[in-house]
Amino acid sequence: xxxxxxxxxxxxxxxxQWYQDLVIKADLAENSAVxxxxxxxxxxxxxxxxxxxxxxxxxxxxxxxxxxFPLLIPKSFLSKEAEHVEGFAKECAVVTHYRxxxxxxxxxxxVDPAAKLEEELIIRPTSETIIWNTYRNWIQSYRDLPILCNxxxxxxxxxxxxxxxLRTAEFLWQEGHTAHATREEAExxxxxxxxxxxxxxxxxxxxxxxxxxxxESERFAGALDTYTIEAMMQDGKALQAGTSHFLGQNFGKAFxxxxxxxxxxxxxxxxxxxxxxxxxxxxxxxxxxxDNGLVLPPHLAPIQVVIVPIYRSAEQLTxxxxxxxxxxAKLKALGISVKYDDADNKKPGWKFAEYELKGVPVRLAMGGxxxxxxxxxxxxxxxxxxxxITCDGIEEYVKNLLEEIQxxxxxxxxxxxxxNIINVDTYEEFKEKIEDGVFIMAHWDGTxxxxxLIKNETKAxxxxxxxxxxxxxxxxxxxxxxxxxxxxFARAY
Amino acid sequence: xxxxxxxxxxxxxxxxQWYQDLVIKADLAENSAVxxxxxxxxxxxxxxxxxxxxxxxxxxxxxxxxxxFPLLIPKSFLSKEAEHVEGFAKECAVVTHYRxxxxxxxxxxxVDPAAKLEEELIIRPTSETIIWNTYRNWIQSYRDLPILCNxxxxxxxxxxxxxxxLRTAEFLWQEGHTAHATREEAExxxxxxxxxxxxxxxxxxxxxxxxxxxxESERFAGALDTYTIEAMMQDGKALQAGTSHFLGQNFGKAFxxxxxxxxxxxxxxxxxxxxxxxxxxxxxxxxxxxDNGLVLPPHLAPIQVVIVPIYRSAEQLTxxxxxxxxxxAKLKALGISVKYDDADNKKPGWKFAEYELKGVPVRLAMGGxxxxxxxxxxxxxxxxxxxxITCDGIEEYVKNLLEEIQxxxxxxxxxxxxxNIINVDTYEEFKEKIEDGVFIMAHWDGTxxxxxLIKNETKAxxxxxxxxxxxxxxxxxxxxxxxxxxxxFARAY
Numbered sequence: 012x013x014x015x016x017x018x019x020x021x022x023x024x025x026x027x028q029w030y031q032d033l034v035i036k037a038d039l040a041e042n043s044a045v046x047x048x049x050x051x052x053x054x055x056x057x058x059x060x061x062x063x064x065x066x067x068x069x070x071x072x073x074x075x076x077x078x079x080f081p082l083l084i085p086k087s088f089l090s091k092e093a094e095h096v097e098g099f100a101k102e103c104a105v106v107t108h109y110r111x112x113x114x115x116x117x118x119x120x121x122v123d124p125a126a127k128l129e130e131e132l133i134i135r136p137t138s139e140t141i142i143w144n145t146y147r148n149w150i151q152s153y154r155d156l157p158i159l160c161n162x163x164x165x166x167x168x169x170x171x172x173x174x175x176x177l178r179t180a181e182f183l184w185q186e187g188h189t190a191h192a193t194r195e196e197a198e199x200x201x202x203x204x205x206x207x208x209x210x211x212x213x214x215x216x217x218x219x220x221x222x223x224x225x226x227e228s229e230r231f232a233g234a235l236d237t238y239t240i241e242a243m244m245q246d247g248k249a250l251q252a253g254t255s256h257f258l259g260q261n262f263g264k265a266f267x268x269x270x271x272x273x274x275x276x277x278x279x280x281x282x283x284x285x286x287x288x289x290x291x292x293x294x295x296x297x298x299x300x301x302d303n304g305l306v307l308p309p310h311l312a313p314i315q316v317v318i319v320p321i322y323r324s325a326e327q328l329t330x331x332x333x334x335x336x337x338x339x340a341k342l343k344a345l346g347i348s349v350k351y352d353d354a355d356n357k358k359p360g361w362k363f364a365e366y367e368l369k370g371v372p373v374r375l376a377m378g379g380x381x382x383x384x385x386x387x388x389x390x391x392x393x394x395x396x397x398x399x400i401t402c403d404g405i406e407e408y409v410k411n412l413l414e415e416i417q418x419x420x421x422x423x424x425x426x427x428x429x430x431n432i433i434n435v436d437t438y439e440e441f442k443e444k445i446e447d448g449v450f451i452m453a454h455w456d457g458t459x460x461x462x463x464l465i466k467n468e469t470k471a472x473x474x475x476x477x478x479x480x481x482x483x484x485x486x487x488x489x490x491x492x493x494x495x496x497x498x499x500f501a502r503a504y
Numbered sequence: 505x506x507x508x509x510x511x512x513x514x515x516x517x518x519x520x521q522w523y524q525d526l527v528i529k530a531d532l533a534e535n536s537a538v539x540x541x542x543x544x545x546x547x548x549x550x551x552x553x554x555x556x557x558x559x560x561x562x563x564x565x566x567x568x569x570x571x572x573f574p575l576l577i578p579k580s581f582l583s584k585e586a587e588h589v590e591g592f593a594k595e596c597a598v599v600t601h602y603r604x605x606x607x608x609x610x611x612x613x614x615v616d617p618a619a620k621l622e623e624e625l626i627i628r629p630t631s632e633t634i635i636w637n638t639y640r641n642w643i644q645s646y647r648d649l650p651i652l653c654n655x656x657x658x659x660x661x662x663x664x665x666x667x668x669x670l671r672t673a674e675f676l677w678q679e680g681h682t683a684h685a686t687r688e689e690a691e692x693x694x695x696x697x698x699x700x701x702x703x704x705x706x707x708x709x710x711x712x713x714x715x716x717x718x719x720e721s722e723r724f725a726g727a728l729d730t731y732t733i734e735a736m737m738q739d740g741k742a743l744q745a746g747t748s749h750f751l752g753q754n755f756g757k758a759f760x761x762x763x764x765x766x767x768x769x770x771x772x773x774x775x776x777x778x779x780x781x782x783x784x785x786x787x788x789x790x791x792x793x794x795d796n797g798l799v800l801p802p803h804l805a806p807i808q809v810v811i812v813p814i815y816r817s818a819e820q821l822t823x824x825x826x827x828x829x830x831x832x833a834k835l836k837a838l839g840i841s842v843k844y845d846d847a848d849n850k851k852p853g854w855k856f857a858e859y860e861l862k863g864v865p866v867r868l869a870m871g872g873x874x875x876x877x878x879x880x881x882x883x884x885x886x887x888x889x890x891x892x893i894t895c896d897g898i899e900e901y902v903k904n905l906l907e908e909i910q911x912x913x914x915x916x917x918x919x920x921x922x923x924n925i926i927n928v929d930t931y932e933e934f935k936e937k938i939e940d941g942v943f944i945m946a947h948w949d950g951t952x953x954x955x956x957l958i959k960n961e962t963k964a965x966x967x968x969x970x971x972x973x974x975x976x977x978x979x980x981x982x983x984x985x986x987x988x989x990x991x992x993f994a995r996a997y
Contacts, residue, residue, distance in 0.1 A: 048574035050638050056571050078549050081541035082674050090612035100604040100613050107600045109662040111593040119583035120593050169602040181575050
């Protein structure tokens with residue numbers, strides 16, 4: 012796994028190339044032999060595992076259970092909900108056969124034409140259809156509701172332009188699918204999961220988000236409302252970090268999922284679905300990292316603290332290792348994940364660069380003088396500041412430092428976003444400012460036509476109609492027609 | 505989710521039907537709309553999650569890390585290893601297209617012939633090929649070795665006859681894939697993972713297993729040696745519960761994965777792979793459960809203790825609930841998962857039957873008299889024995905009882921197996937005894953021909969050549985030729 016350390020393209024030179032370099036050099040992921048599909052390498056996967064555990068606990072605390080539904084979906088299911096098929100048919104991987112056979116010339120294998128499926132199967136791009144087809148048999152009475160299932164799974168959308176984590180043909184995600192007896196309950200659920208996602212983004216990813224609702228054109232295919240959390244990346248572009256959909260009775264009707272309510276009346280079940288994916292790793296990188304490498308928030312870092320010994324003899328290493336063992340034990344007792352890197356085939360300088368690149372939040376280094384003085388050098392990754400402190404109470408010091416780093420990188424991202432959200436009142440100004448990489452709050456007349464025009468002319472889309480903030484009406488910057496409130500525009504990943 | 509409680513086919517009437525009934529009625533899984541693919545329902549998935557966490561911790565303790573590789577494999581990869589393609593080509597789901605389009609008559613969607621892939625892609629039946637193609641770029645020097653990756657994933661094998669958990673087209677599993685610098689190290693790894701699986705089977709699933717090595721015909725396609733753990737189900741049939749393969753340099757050579765060793769010489773990397781799947785849930789059911797429903801080992805039960813209140817008034821329920829809250833808190837403090845079921849729309853008798861069916865190891869029930877006497881009724885699921893004991897120290901009592909149940913169901917399964925393994929010396933006796941549902945230790949001449957003959961005539965296969973036990977040589981029961989030691993025969997799932 013040789014790599015050139017530190018040869019990252021600076022962000023100021025080419026942000027996109029910096030991102031690509033960093034994903035590769037920090038050993039997070041790489042492209043595979045299958046077009047558009049990535050290999051998530053152990054370090055990248057370790058971040059995903061941390062995300063999974065935390066989110067999974069949050070889902071369970073809010074009453075959800077996990078289940079697993081088939082990877083493959085009969086083609087006909089996809090067309091049962093009219094808008095849904097529009098949204099997904101164009102990017103489906105299609106299974107048509109179920110057997111290979113030896114080529115007649117003996118060179119490898121070919122598809123066996125005798126093993127053609129009667130109905131083609133689609134690799135799930137999302138699972139509403141197969142799940143609601145299943146729910147039909149699970150739901151008879153209001154007593155069977157709500158159903159609050161989540162699934163951790165791989166999905167596939169045949170994207171033409173792919174980028175590691177941000178847009179790949181196959182990706183990993185969780186998809187929640189709930190069924191309810193009333194419209195109100197389903198709407199509450201959809202908003203609740205938006206809140207769960209916002210909580211996760213802000214308190215674990217240290218990534219501030221704007222909660223809002225999507226415009227009609229940006230909604231999930233088949234939803235009545237899509238609730239979203241939108242984050243600003245360092246280049247001022249938006250990244251949709253999680254969505255929660257209120258699906259109304261669309262899938263209940265498409266798959267004939269009815270129940271008898273408390274009054275003995277039959278009705279269709281109400282639905283939500285909500286998901287976040289490995290895309291969040293891309294968002295994490297573009298929120299905090301710098302020209303030296305990853306900057307990981309302590310709450311998600313696979314290794315929170317690394318300790319590097321600096322020694323001139325085997326004897327000195329032994330002494331340092333003994334001293335460090337005590338520190339490691341104390342840190343672990345506080346639930347801190349710590350790695351002691353005493354590998355003897357790499358120099359301290361190489362290790363320092365490596366762990367900076369990998370975004371380990373705190374680095375401790377102990378040398379001969381530290382040993383004499385009962386001190387240790389502490390480096391924090393977010394600011395790269397170093398100081399030498401006493402070993403007494405080091406574990407409490409590090410614990411507090413980790414929380415301080417978590418808070419600091421959130422604040423940095425928050426300040427960056429606040430400095431780059433502007434109000435704009437004319438379309439001329441909009442077209443000029445959008446080039447600077449900012450979020451723009453502007454008035455819009457509420458029509459898909461105006462939205463489309465703005466998108467075509469500026470590449471900016473309506474990220475959301477924010478839930479909070481200024482609700483003063485005004486006039487559309489393009490058409491001058493009435494606008495209920497400003498909405499959030501940005502170019503997006 | 506209405507179901508008829510307790511209407512299980514008795515095991516003595518039809519073991520296979522009992523299994524099928526139980527999987528459905530205990531809400532573990534069901535068949536889906538896609539042939540051969542199952543839906544794993546929340547209760548079944550909760551068992552899988554427990555298995556995953558424990559195994560994942562074991563893998564990490566033995567130095568492994570998780571990663572994720574693509575779902576799809578280029579068709580040509582499969583044929584790079586000659587035996588591997590023989591083993592898997594006949595049951596592959598094949599992706600040939602990447603887009604659907606609206607049917608010209610407006611009725612749904614059809615495959616877009618313009619979106620045909622240049623090379624077909626296979627849904628992974630197992631990932632040796634795509635992973636070793638990736639490892640080629642990860643491995644240059646002995647310093648890059650060993651690589652110890654595991655992946656949790658779905659895989660697909662187009663089985664013609666499927667049974668929930670035991671044999672399904674899609675299933676969930678973990679697959680470890682390791683690369684090593686020496687043959688010895690790879691062999692040690694393969695055996696180590698067999699030990700990990702045996703430890704998991706015996707100490708968590710409470711399922712005794714026989715460790716052994718597969719005969720040539722039963723080996724994994726592409727392996728030099730397959731290490732297996734074999735368990736006896738209640739009907740005397742064998743179930744292969746986990747396998748670990750020593751792959752030699754077969755995949756290293758097929759995918760040109762070379763490295764420079766310590767002496768500067770180039771060599772192919774040595775490989776292992778190892779996996780267990782959702783099949784283990786089937787094994788768990790058939791090891792311990794009875795005509796009343798599931799019997800789950802406490803170490804894997806999603807709910808270890810259920811508490812049911814028996815009350816005649818709302819006031820009494822309040823009093824019982826207060827008392828129970830203290831017990832729940834004490835049990836949770838000991839790390840015991842406990843559910844208090846005070847639902848008022850179901851009678852205690854219904855709840856008792858439900859939790860018996862679901863295999864909850866310990867049931868506590870508290871009524872009015874218990875409240876007066878500071879007592880509680882304890883029922884253990886494995887023996888169905890009930891007793892009334894004092895509430896003082898109930899948490900320690902339950903904790904010990906859970907361990908006792910764990911040990912008891914292991915012993916029961918162990919005794920059953922030991923009572924049903926026999927030595928047989930003649931083929932006549934073999935053909936007679938195999939009908940009784942037993943494991944048979946018999947001499948075999950070591951040839952695939954004799955093995956094949958026995959299989960065709962009796963449906964029994966060589967499950968393994970056990971690692972431990974009697975190694976006395978003898979004569980093959982069929983051909984009379986020399987045999988190195990007795991091997992284990994059985995009919996198998």
